[in-house]
Amino acid sequence: MTDHRSKEKAPAARLERREFIRKAAAGSVAAAAGVAASTFPKPSLSQGLMKWRMQTTWPKNFPGLGTGANALADFIGKASDGRLTVDVFGGGEIVPPFETMDAVSGGTLEMGHGAPYYWKGKVSASQFIAAVPFGLNVAEQNAWVQFGGGQELADKVYKEMGCKFFVSGNTGVQMGGWFNKEIGSLEDYKGLKMRIPGLGGEVVKAAGGNVVNLPGGEIPPALSSGAIDATEWVGPYNDLAFGLYKSAKFYYYPGWHEPATLLDNFINLKAWEGLSSDLQAIITAANGYCNMLVLSEFNANNNASLNTLVNEHKVVLKKFPDEVLNGLGALAGKVIGDLAAADPLSREVMASISTFRKQAIAYAKVSEQAYYNARGLPFKWVEL
Amino acid sequence: MTDHRSKEKAPAARLERREFIRKAAAGSVAAAAGVAASTFPKPSLSQGLMKWRMQTTWPKNFPGLGTGANALADFIGKASDGRLTVDVFGGGEIVPPFETMDAVSGGTLEMGHGAPYYWKGKVSASQFIAAVPFGLNVAEQNAWVQFGGGQELADKVYKEMGCKFFVSGNTGVQMGGWFNKEIGSLEDYKGLKMRIPGLGGEVVKAAGGNVVNLPGGEIPPALSSGAIDATEWVGPYNDLAFGLYKSAKFYYYPGWHEPATLLDNFINLKAWEGLSSDLQAIITAANGYCNMLVLSEFNANNNASLNTLVNEHKVVLKKFPDEVLNGLGALAGKVIGDLAAADPLSREVMASISTFRKQAIAYAKVSEQAYYNARGLPFKWVEL
Numbered sequence: 001m002t003d004h005r006s007k008e009k010a011p012a013a014r015l016e017r018r019e020f021i022r023k024a025a026a027g028s029v030a031a032a033a034g035v036a037a038s039t040f041p042k043p044s045l046s047q048g049l050m051k052w053r054m055q056t057t058w059p060k061n062f063p064g065l066g067t068g069a070n071a072l073a074d075f076i077g078k079a080s081d082g083r084l085t086v087d088v089f090g091g092g093e094i095v096p097p098f099e100t101m102d103a104v105s106g107g108t109l110e111m112g113h114g115a116p117y118y119w120k121g122k123v124s125a126s127q128f129i130a131a132v133p134f135g136l137n138v139a140e141q142n143a144w145v146q147f148g149g150g151q152e153l154a155d156k157v158y159k160e161m162g163c164k165f166f167v168s169g170n171t172g173v174q175m176g177g178w179f180n181k182e183i184g185s186l187e188d189y190k191g192l193k194m195r196i197p198g199l200g201g202e203v204v205k206a207a208g209g210n211v212v213n214l215p216g217g218e219i220p221p222a223l224s225s226g227a228i229d230a231t232e233w234v235g236p237y238n239d240l241a242f243g244l245y246k247s248a249k250f251y252y253y254p255g256w257h258e259p260a261t262l263l264d265n266f267i268n269l270k271a272w273e274g275l276s277s278d279l280q281a282i283i284t285a286a287n288g289y290c291n292m293l294v295l296s297e298f299n300a301n302n303n304a305s306l307n308t309l310v311n312e313h314k315v316v317l318k319k320f321p322d323e324v325l326n327g328l329g330a331l332a333g334k335v336i337g338d339l340a341a342a343d344p345l346s347r348e349v350m351a352s353i354s355t356f357r358k359q360a361i362a363y364a365k366v367s368e369q370a371y372y373n374a375r376g377l378p379f380k381w382v383e384l
Numbered sequence: 385m386t387d388h389r390s391k392e393k394a395p396a397a398r399l400e401r402r403e404f405i406r407k408a409a410a411g412s413v414a415a416a417a418g419v420a421a422s423t424f425p426k427p428s429l430s431q432g433l434m435k436w437r438m439q440t441t442w443p444k445n446f447p448g449l450g451t452g453a454n455a456l457a458d459f460i461g462k463a464s465d466g467r468l469t470v471d472v473f474g475g476g477e478i479v480p481p482f483e484t485m486d487a488v489s490g491g492t493l494e495m496g497h498g499a500p501y502y503w504k505g506k507v508s509a510s511q512f513i514a515a516v517p518f519g520l521n522v523a524e525q526n527a528w529v530q531f532g533g534g535q536e537l538a539d540k541v542y543k544e545m546g547c548k549f550f551v552s553g554n555t556g557v558q559m560g561g562w563f564n565k566e567i568g569s570l571e572d573y574k575g576l577k578m579r580i581p582g583l584g585g586e587v588v589k590a591a592g593g594n595v596v597n598l599p600g601g602e603i604p605p606a607l608s609s610g611a612i613d614a615t616e617w618v619g620p621y622n623d624l625a626f627g628l629y630k631s632a633k634f635y636y637y638p639g640w641h642e643p644a645t646l647l648d649n650f651i652n653l654k655a656w657e658g659l660s661s662d663l664q665a666i667i668t669a670a671n672g673y674c675n676m677l678v679l680s681e682f683n684a685n686n687n688a689s690l691n692t693l694v695n696e697h698k699v700v701l702k703k704f705p706d707e708v709l710n711g712l713g714a715l716a717g718k719v720i721g722d723l724a725a726a727d728p729l730s731r732e733v734m735a736s737i738s739t740f741r742k743q744a745i746a747y748a749k750v751s752e753q754a755y756y757n758a759r760g761l762p763f764k765w766v767e768l
Contacts, residue, residue: 075669134765144684146677173755175751259755282463286673288673292672295526299744325761326761363690367638371557371638372748377710382721
């Protein structure tokens with residue numbers, strides 16, 4: 001076989017020549033030549049490298065969410081060979097978590113990392129991109145973004161905030177949340193003070209709940225002080241890390257309100273447009289990679305965390321009664337329909353999601369859903 | 385805000401300087417200086433760029449499979465700014481499809497694209513990495529590869545074939561296959577000449593089937609000539625493209641034999657190890673991105689293709705009876721157990737998968753599976 005090692009080294013030297021020549025041909029001959037003459041032999045290797053800052057809405061290094069943002073920054077730095085490095089800041093390190101979008105729109109930061117429904121006060125349609133109650137699951141949502149027109153619609157929504165949009169992770173279907181009392185009927189939502197963002201929050205409001213949104217880091221003290229009666233956050237892996245079991249006993253499933261919550265990486269539009277096409281390709285691929293990685297991190301860790309919650313912390317795991325789910329589903333239909341009717345861009349996004357959902361449900365019945373049922377039959381499988 | 389455009393341009397010039405200086409400092413001053421003097425003003429931009437060749441096992445540009453390989457090559461080229469370009473060849477363009485691994489192992493090609501079970505004749509453990517009957521679904525399999533030890537095990541398996549391993553796509557759960565007669569009991573597999581690769585093929589063999597494997601491109605003529613009675617391929621999107629409905633009437637689900645079929649991108653190990661770390665990062669991220677993209681392409685197109693098959697081509701869509709699925713599940717347990725017992729590396733891989741599967745099944749019950757059930761309740765959702 002060819003000696004790839006030597007093949008590899010030669011192009012590196014030639015690439016430098018090619019780059020040199022390109023600049024020279026572009027008219028910067030003097031500058032390019034001057035470089036060689038004036039800076040050798042005391043190179044300052046740190047000069048001229050792009051340094052970006054990304055603030056997340058999450059606590060720094062938070063499992064899945066923060067670690068996903070770290071992985072994104074890491075891959076951009078590695079794949080660009082350090083030409084573009086992204087420093088990651090936790091929510092509040094530069095600006096308060098929910099002001100991350102303002103900081104990116106305004107150019108204080110180049111990048112942010114959060115979830116689209118946090119920006120619903122700026123552009124209402126963003127909440128439909130995050131997660132839709134009883135809507136698409138994660139595989140369906142990815143398919144909608146990549147091949148169903150979702151990327152184009154999300155870019156349209158984020159352009160109104162001066163940003164480029166990328167999916168940068170997904171939690172998969174979340175848990176239904178933490179409650180101090182059992183939820184036996186829709187009536188039990190009446191007067192309930194619950195932290196639940198986005199469209200899920202609108203549905204709980206329609207059920208009579210007293211809904212607030214809080215950045216993740218503020219949830220544990222709010223729940224333990226009684227400022228809220230109930231909260232959802234993500235799933236076992238994240239909820240265990242926040243210690244939510246200390247303040248609420250009942251842990252409900254499934255997360256009807258967030259069947260697949262997409263994490264957004266938003267980039268100041270001018271910063272994005274100023275990038276060379278190779279750096280744009282690197283950011284695109286790194287986000288696609290992190291999308292799969294973040295979901296995988298959750299899927300690999302949720303069950304062990306759930307076991308810890310149930311076995312060590314004596315959490316009571318409960319399924320929402322079908323009557324409650326059916327009632328919430330009907331409310332979701334009404335609330336989503338009303339919000340979409342009130343705003344043309346929201347309507348455009350929701351019409352696209354709703355069309356995609358119809359065919360996704362039909363196909364799930366002969367694919368994933370049918371497979372779960374088949375795998376659950378009583379046969380004895382292999383044990384190793 | 386900062387003018388990112390000018391920020392972007394400056395580093396490009398400085399990077400060139402930095403690279404120039406690095407080479408100079410490394411002792412190639414004369415060569416580096418010589419470049420500027422001797423090659424300007426007639427640059428030969430094609431010099432020194434790495435060109436790799438990747439053959440796929442699929443027909444060129446085949447939906448999802450071939451287009452996924454194209455996307456991988458495209459992103460590597462773009463993200464490396466042309467420093468590494470990958471030319472894609474369809475199965476048979478350089479060597480026969482199933483000899484792709486030999487060509488990559490031996491260094492004729494740098495890259496290949498296929499599915500791990502095609503290499504079970506070389507290293508038996510590879511078939512466990514592809515898809516396990518009644519095993520992990522796609523989200524679980526990704527989690528196993530990324531966070532459950534799967535990448536390390538797959539690298540160990542592929543190292544025996546002189547290759548580096550990447551997951552480069554996934555079909556999700558496949559369809560059960562095309563049959564000329566109804567499958568009412570396990571007995572109906574007796575004497576059935578069926579194309580079905582990997583562990584699924586071993587299970588059908590154990591049920592009394594007469595199993596063959598064929599590269600994709602050879603399936604349609606084999607089915608239409610009667611050389612085989614039945615075949616599985618992928619799912620509606622791919623099966624429609626092959627016109628399999630012309631030769632078989634019954635289309636069964638779910639694909640118990642391939643609940644998530646992983647596509648492999650395998651790279652000649654010396655070629656991989658000879659790459660600079662930035663190119664390695666680019667290939668890693670591009671494969672992760674394509675993993676999500678390929679699945680999304682299938683998920684976005686399967687249902688429309690299924691509608692075409694059923695409505696235009698009058699295909700009879702049928703679910704395998706539970707009795708058959710349960711019987712196949714028990715056979716799968718036995719076959720997989722026997723194969724794992726016969727080979728230490730297979731056993732190591734299967735033990736890891738089997739452990740991961742237990743917790744995955746437990747978590748699916750409170751997450752995806754519970755969500756599918758909730759979404760299927762009779763409430764009226766939004767229609768736009």
